[in-house]
């Protein structure tokens with residue numbers, strides 16, 4: 001295990017002991033699950049099954065279609081399918097807070113079950129009865145990889161694919177600051193152990209965009225505007241655009257990054273008009289500007305580089321308020 005991370009062997013052994021001492025498990029992850037959430041869940045599911053355990057996965061939201069290439073993605077069940085399954089242990093993966101698994105699941109599962117929290121987010125909430133939280137890990141998938149290694153079980157072809165997908169996603173295809181030497185070494189090991197094509201994994205995750213979403217992007221890019229100095233840029237999407245292109249507000253996922261990439265831009269703002277007429281806001285920053293503080297002015301949340309909020313105003317008025325707030329932040 002040398003060189004695979006700073007956390008003590010004891011913290012891994014403690015979780016393996018919990019697995020050893022119990023028979024039935026439910027796994028869950030955060031709402032709107034991403035590649036790391038799904039990848040780490042399926043890998044842990046497969047690991048516990050191989051240990052002879054009774055395991056089920058319950059997620060509030062379904063597995064996004066671009067992850068349907070992963071074997072066993074269809075073992076993921078909805079909260080309605082929980083019925084009378086009453087596991088000994090609930091394992092929550094990749095969620096900084098237990099409420100992130102969704103209200104219904106939280107209410108049904110948490111009062112009776114002991115919780116194992118496996119995560120890499122630095123939220124300071126050790127909400128589990130047992131916690132394996134490694135903030136230096138690139139992803140929850142990386143932690144699950146280490147857990148399997150601590151058990152001395154081979155990673156195996158299927159789990160290699162799940163874990164590689166999770167690490168690739170959470171490191172932004174090995175572009176973000178969490179793309180550590182360790183994350184790269186583990187990825188190399190997973191590629192060697194698996195029999196998948198990295199190009200195909202990338203294509204499934206990122207290049208399966210429905211054409212409607214591209215038409216929406218075309219409409220949205222017409223709204224591009226910037227402050228005179230080019231430091232703040234914004235885009236918006238209206239209900240009319242969603243209707244015209246057969247899309248929904250969730251389809252704007254990733255659009256804000258299109259303008260963050262502009263060379264002069266420090267703050268990127270994306271606003272979607274919801275059916276209620278309210279504006280749903282995504283904020284991104286480069287370098288020093290803390291968009292978490294801008295979102296907080298509107299009772300939103302997030303951190304320095306990425307944040308969001310809801311504003312009870314039409315798109316254009318919301319943008320004017322956000323630009324003013326960003327300018328105040330930048331002049332500090």
Ligand SMILES: [Mn+2]
Nearest residue numbers: 036094140170
């Ligand atoms: Mn993650």
